[in-house]
Amino acid sequence: MSAIASPLAETPTVWKLPYRGKVGMACLLFAETAIFTIFVVAYLYYVGKSLSGPTPREVLETPIFYTVCLLSSSLTIHFAGKLLERGRRAAFLLSWLLTITLGALFLYGTGQEWHRLIYEHGLTISTNLFGTTYYSLVGLHATHVTAGLLMLTIVLIFGLAGRVGPEQSARVEVLSMYWHFVDVVWVVVFAVVYVLGR
């Protein structure tokens, strides 16, 4: 009695459930959203509560250029996915490489900002509440960008080895979901840190 013979012919002939990679990634991003929410709440709760300087108004500069870089990488990864679906491998790889470059530029921008804050303004994670919340929130996001870049690079290596074709497009799509999420989080972090927080 290992198999259940259905007593009825009513069993659907077409039985299609959502792709598990996408569902799994959606769940992960749901959990990540909750983690980021807590960090954002902590940031907003402590805005203006530092007992000593420097304050965000004194030291933060809006990173417009690097923000544009990161947000446009969402477009390039989207096009890369579409190109892969249509089987245009070379164009896919180019678009993928562009995504990595834009992401790396953004990370460079964050590094440069931190370098400036630490060496010019003496702001570290232990200086005051602003330092603690700022480096934690931006750092958590930068960690996610780094993880994303690593995964993108792995796909690039496989792609250069000729192992990524249209049949992998569903998997590439899962990674693309993650990258879009990282971008959306940056929009929120940007609004909180550079707009509301000042």
Next chain:
Amino acid sequence: MSSEAIAIQTAEAAGQPWVQTLHEWVTTVDHKRLGILYILYALVFLVIGGVEATVIRIQLMRPHNDFVSPQVFNRMFTMHGTTMIFFVAMPILFGFANYLVPLMIGARDMAFPRLNAFSFWLTALGGFLLYFSFLGGSGLYGAGNAPDVGWWAYAPLASRAFSPGHSSDYWTIAILASGFGSIGTAINIITTIVSMRCPGMTLSRMPLLAWMNLVMSGMVLLAISPLSAAQIMLLVDRYLGGHFFDTQAGGSATLWMHFFWIFGHPEVYVLIIPCFAFASEIIPVFSRKPIFGYPVMVGATVCIAFVSMSVWAHHMFTIGMNSYANSFFTITTMAVGVPTGIKIFNWLGTMWGGKIQFKTPMLFCIGFLFQFLIAGLTGIMLASSPFDWQLSGSYFVVAHFHYVIVGGILFALFGAFYYWYPKITGRMLNEGLGKLHFWLFLIGFHLTFDLMHIPGLLGMPRRIYTYEPGRGWETLNFLVTIGAFIQGIAVLVFVANLIISYFKGAKAGNDPWDAWTLEWSVSSPPPTYNFSSIPAVASRRPLWDLKHPEDPDSHYE
């Protein structure tokens, strides 16, 4: 695919050296083996946590007792709470979910088998780190100590200044590691249920156990993630000199409380919803009736999950929130009682008019039903903020949540053990020892936790090391401790039953309870590949349809 799987099965024949068996268990990605690993791991910690509870109870047995030092007492209640929640309740429920969900929805494994193994070993690492603190808490010179900051680790008590050494770090990292493990498992359970159901298993035909584990996993994502975030902040404070919870630098101790309880309250439902799931599978089978009000059960579960996300601050009435916050959290907390009441009504409705068989699993479920009701009623009492101002932090609260966790969760879990043990091992648990276990545990439980309410009402605070004679607490505390010993004996009977029945129990066969869900259609224990061909279902009770082709459920649903 199926022939390949069968070939693997035959290669696993007996007679291999134990090292190879061990290697297979350590490297396994099979959901059934990982489920068993989770359960065994949790049972070990259940015994450890139980010993800690016994130490606490011996210390409080009589006034001015000095069975252990105050420092050891603090470590005991911290470790007892942390162990029981994170390393007993969570893994044991994940173990059952791991084992049962794929079998019940007609799948061959979880959606991500390797993630499943990774999650288990992360949780295992967490438990190991927590207990390694006994050695390494003050550095590695043999004079360590366990965390002693309470399982809430309230700020600023958990900061470097007030908790030197590494004991709190072990606590934080242990919870962080097991938290990531829990998130991984939750992702896996959701994906399995969404993407791996067998043909015909629409959402409205899914066993309630699968439904409730789906809801529970969603709650894990929403509850454990904030806890992980808060633990990261605590680590930043302790290691990088951050100020999140440092009141000297403008940080807020209240923020930690909020973050902790945003996890802490939904956690109660994360633990109880799978127990609702056990009751929803066991009660119908032993009442010989389908579950009463299936859609309402699903709706009530989702409703509980939703409302329970907005009740956390009822743990914090005494910190002095404004009256709007107090009223809001009072109302939402009481509102959770409504869907929960609907569920209790539905289980009673299932039993009503049924041919009830009082086997051990059913006895535990009936115990669960009544005790959970009482636990809910004291919960409604504490939900009222003025009442809570009086009793917050007293033994009344301790009695209330132990009524939920022991009287509700543990009773349902024992029921689940007696019900699914034959499926997992192929042998029945001894019914006589089972009944002895039930009655001993029931008596011990009521002696301990019914009486524990009263010293609370008389003003006995929780977490006190000892107390003065002449406050009217002595006799009650003495009896509470006696009850704890009776429960300890009952658990020993249970463990003995598990071991004896594994070797000497009656053969179970595929379907010892004449049940209706898919896991009973395969052999006991199930083959590695679960189903030789993927089943198709046409109703909520596929085995009923199979056994009664003349009158299948699918005609009525």
